[in-house]
Amino acid sequence: MRQFSYSRPDTLDAAQRIPEHTRYLAGGTNLIDLMKSDVERPKHVVDLNALSMSQIEERPDGGLRIGALATNADTAAHPLVTERYPLLASAILAGASPQIRNRATNGGNLNQRTRCHYFYDPDMACNKRSPGTGCSAKGGRNRIMAILGTSEACIATFPSDMCVALAAMNATVNLTGPEGERSVPLRDYHRLPENTPWQDNILRAGEIVTSIDLPPLSFGPHHTYLKIRDRLSFAFAIVSVAAGLQMENNTIRKACIAMGGVGTKPWCVPEAEALLDGKTPSPSLFRDAADCLLQGAVTDRDNAAKLKLAPRVIIRALSQAAAGTPQSQTQKTIF
Numbered sequence: 251m252r253q254f255s256y257s258r259p260d261t262l263d264a265a266q267r268i269p270e271h272t273r274y275l276a277g278g279t280n281l282i283d284l285m286k287s288d289v290e291r292p293k294h295v296v297d298l299n300a301l302s303m304s305q306i307e308e309r310p311d312g313g314l315r316i317g318a319l320a321t322n323a324d325t326a327a328h329p330l331v332t333e334r335y336p337l338l339a340s341a342i343l344a345g346a347s348p349q350i351r352n353r354a355t356n357g358g359n360l361n362q363r364t365r366c367h368y369f370y371d372p373d374m375a376c377n378k379r380s381p382g383t384g385c386s387a388k389g390g391r392n393r394i395m396a397i398l399g400t401s402e403a404c405i406a407t408f409p410s411d412m413c414v415a416l417a418a419m420n421a422t423v424n425l426t427g428p429e430g431e432r433s434v435p436l437r438d439y440h441r442l443p444e445n446t447p448w449q450d451n452i453l454r455a456g457e458i459v460t461s462i463d464l465p466p467l468s469f470g471p472h473h474t475y476l477k478i479r480d481r482l483s484f485a486f487a488i489v490s491v492a493a494g495l496q497m498e499n500n501t502i503r504k505a506c507i508a509m510g511g512v513g514t515k516p517w518c519v520p521e522a523e524a525l526l527d528g529k530t531p532s533p534s535l536f537r538d539a540a541d542c543l544l545q546g547a548v549t550d551r552d553n554a555a556k557l558k559l560a561p562r563v564i565i566r567a568l569s570q571a572a573a574g575t576p577q578s579q580t581q582k583t584i585f
Contacts, residue, residue: 312466318357341415404447417516418508427457440515471574487511491567531572
């Protein structure tokens with residue numbers, strides 16, 4: 251274990267006055283693993299758990315604000331979430347294990363790093379961990395790697411289930427830092443790797459996620475989070491789809507859709523959503539939406555199967571949402 255100093259401030263202002271090479275600690279389910287693997291080497295750790303950021307409360311516009319320090323488990327079980335945003339609850343319950351959900355926080359989930367095995371191995375070249383060293387995943391064992399949003403510098407997949415649902419629902423991330431407060435659409439929060447894959451998101455130095463805002467949405471039963479994985483519990487998505495449809499007289503008035511397991515960030519294509527708006531659900535319509543969502547996909551040595559699987563998952567998810575039969579997270583789905 252490398253030596254580091256530790257502090258537990260009780261105000262946001264104190265938490266933002268940080269020395270160089272500092273990492274923030276919330277649930278610790280990602281940071282502690284990375285420190286044990288010698289991937290993260292902070293000289294100072296700031297524990298945020300004394301701050302008051304765990305509330306889940308209604309907003310004046312009819313939406314919901316979920317605190318960054320609320321646990322994933324508490325968020326998924328909260329009455330306002332289960333009643334108004336079951337898509338989010340379903341996505342959270344599809345992620346990790348109950349033990350991890352009891353500890354992991356919403357802010358930590360948002361900022362978690364890739365689970366690429368080359369990133370976790372300090373002996374392997376990885377531009378995300380060590381800029382300029384290369385990407386061992388390209389041409390390597392890359393069955394789980396991304397096919398959308400990749401670059402020559404990185405093909406690591408973004409791991410979160412929760413963020414896929416938040417992206418589908420056009421959530422907003424609220425931040426505070428030395429330069430003041432700001433709000434960022436979740437769809438713009440995570441960065442594509444391009445030539446700087448070590449920059450996972452748009453956070454500035456000393457900036458902290460305080461909460462996440464959900465807009466007023468009503469899908470009724472017309473939503474689903476469909477996650478295809480190697481095993482039912484505690485596995486990351488090979489392909490996942492969060493879909494919510496506002497239906498009226500068998501017509502899709504508004505579609506919200508995002509994908510996980512295939513992109514370097516939660517994957518959204520507004521043109522695919524617009525393609526569905528105002529249309530009557532049909533297999534051919536959903537195939538067109540799948541083609542639009544997957545446009546520009548690039549496969550590598552071992553992950554070409556994702557390109558064959560993804561359209562089937564998209565069509566299944568949209569069919570479930572249109573029919574009002576959400577996927578149960580305790581139900582096996584066989585393709």
